[in-house]
Amino acid sequence: MELIGNGGERFDDVREIAVLRGGGLGDLMFAVPALEALAAAYPEARITLLGAPLAPAVLRGRTDAVHAFEELPVAPGVRDGGEGAPDLEAFVARLHGRFDLAVQVHGGGRNSNPFLLRLGARHTVGTATEDAEVLERWVRYVYYQHEVLRGLEVASLAGAAPVTLDPRVRVTDDERAAVRAELGVAGRLVAVHPGAVTPARWSGAWARPSHDAPLDAEVDVLVPTVGRPAELATTLAGLAAQTDVAFRLVLSDQSAGQDAATAPSVAAMLRVLEAQGRPVTLLAHPERRGLAEHRQHLLDHATAPAVLYLDDDVWLEPGSVRRMLDALRSLGCGFVGSAVQGLSYLDDRRPHETAVYEPWDGPVVPEVVRRGTPAFDRLSLHNAANPTHVAADLDVEPGGWVPYRVAWVGACVLYDRAALEAVGGFGFWPVLPTEHAGEDVVAQWRVMERFGGAGILPSGAVHLESPTTVTDRRVDAPDVLFPEHADAAH
Missing domain, CATH: 3.40.50.2000 (Glycogen Phosphorylase B;)
Structure with a gap:
């Protein structure tokens, strides 16, 4: 060979x-x-x-x-x-x-x-x-x-050419016979090895010493938080239910006194994650320089090949992170998002807003989104419980997902870390005032233009519908970073 x-x-x-x-x-x-x-x-x-x-x-x-x-x-x-x-x-x-x-x-x-x-x-x-x-x-x-x-x-x-592509080892006839005797089988035998360790330790093993090396994190979950311990605890509870994927939590706290981790409900969920064998990194980041800087601070501490930016007021259905990761790997694009759903609007169907739904029927390819382009109109798709209603009409099998075109996705976005860093991440933060919004839109648009991006349905991400902590939205980051976007707005 x-x-x-x-x-x-x-x-x-x-x-x-x-x-x-x-x-x-x-x-x-x-x-x-x-x-x-x-x-x-x-x-x-x-x-x-x-x-x-x-x-x-x-x-x-x-x-x-x-x-x-x-x-x-x-x-x-x-x-x-x-x-x-x-x-x-x-x-x-x-x-x-x-x-x-x-x-x-x-x-x-x-x-x-x-x-x-x-x-x-x-x-x-x-x-x-x-x-x-x-x-x-x-x-x-x-x-x-x-x-x-x-x-x-x-x-x-080292100049060594392959001699085989098949990972094989020798097994003796005595060993084969011993296995058949142990299992009580006489015919052909197929052994399936699904994995030596699971991403999360179950509760029956929490108090036992672990001699297994933890799995390398497939995903770093990056959570910025400020002053919302009840919502944060709910978010962490959703993460604890993601038992089928190896992840590390990186939590950056800008609360007064940086005390989010000491709130009883938050501390309890952090203990659960650690008992499951999840690496947990807690960062105190007291100086507030804006949302973009906080996200860049989290990215600077990421090491996994994929990073999930998860807001501190989002609950995830079990299996959500695995489905997002499977979609990111299968689609080969720069990011995959699960739009948050407000279930208080479950009875509020808005066909005039969901009419813009457009699945990716082929490969996810780079595209440009700006105000005034048809792609920008997709933003209405993520209002209220619209993702829930669209997903119901798709009749997707449990555990499956369908990719679709987005304007952007808020609150729950999984990036290929290399793709995000290739476009500079959130390193544009110094050109923004401290009070701003839309920083995630800038990052996603830059990734979309080079690597493509998609949303997936069903989403599995639920917005807790608590009051926002971003109260001053007079400066929209895309208006600053994309002048043509600001011109279209005016």
Whole structure:
């Protein structure tokens, strides 16, 4: 087979190779083709897998590509816990300078690349996110990439071409017989591995010590808040019900005294999230420089590949974040929004406002929205309970979603973080006065123009219909950032 990706030349005089891949059963299996490619390209080298304690049980004697195993120490982003783990400094001292080539197929490299570099290998290859330290040869870490192909792309950096695309290990006849005897089956057997860990710990395990490393967050949920503890607690309760997606909460508080997290109802829900195994980051951000600056402050603390901006007065139906993430991945656009619904208007049907509904029948493509364009008229679609009524007419299967064209989406928007940062995020905040509105419109329009954006129905996001904390809306951010928009308004 040919090299995957740009590839590279084989390194000379490589006798010892280290491959960094922690995690569980699935993580190890998906790394096997990359290990076998390295073994074929460097037949005289010894390959040592730096992995979790279960690695020898899974791979020893089942593949010829791994010759030795080293249990990883506890280190941020590499291994987060485990009794009896090696000491980090002793591990580094013992292995420093041993390897001619060190290969990182563990993750995005923010933590794993500095860890790998401490081993002092002559050559290093691996992946790197935009904020990660890079190795000698590296490729950009793409979250939505097939795990096997990502590993093979890294191996190709060292001149190792694939020998297989299938993650396979040897299983003996005795092992097959033992499994059949244990399960009481005689015919063919198919084993399905849905995942070694779940995103959220259930209540029966909250009081037990956790020895599993937390899942890498697929989404950072960014919540700005100010002076609304009851609404915030409801918002957090909705997040606690999102048990099918791995997320981290980043909560930035501008309340007087920054005391939102101490309100009993808020504190209780934060404890629930932490008991579920959710990472929680609390930020005090007392100086108020406007909505855009507050959103940029949250973005500066984001690390996940997707970021969900969620206002502090929105309740989410269980499964909402997973559906949004599935839509973002499937559509390949810059953002996906779930418009908030005011259920006090459930009996108030407004066909004159919902007539602008237009589904995305094909790929989501970039488009320009400004006041005076037909696309701007879509704004009426998100009034009152309009999204609820449109969704009812679509008859979508539970768990499904339908993408549609939007003017913009307020209060609940999931961005591809790379796309949002590529257009500058909310970094335009210095040109706005402290009192302003419409900052989310500016960010979304910029993302839409380069990457496209969509709403999805059913929404699953419910507005709590509390009084707004944004009382001065005399300055609309799009009027400042898009002069032609202001001209159309006048």
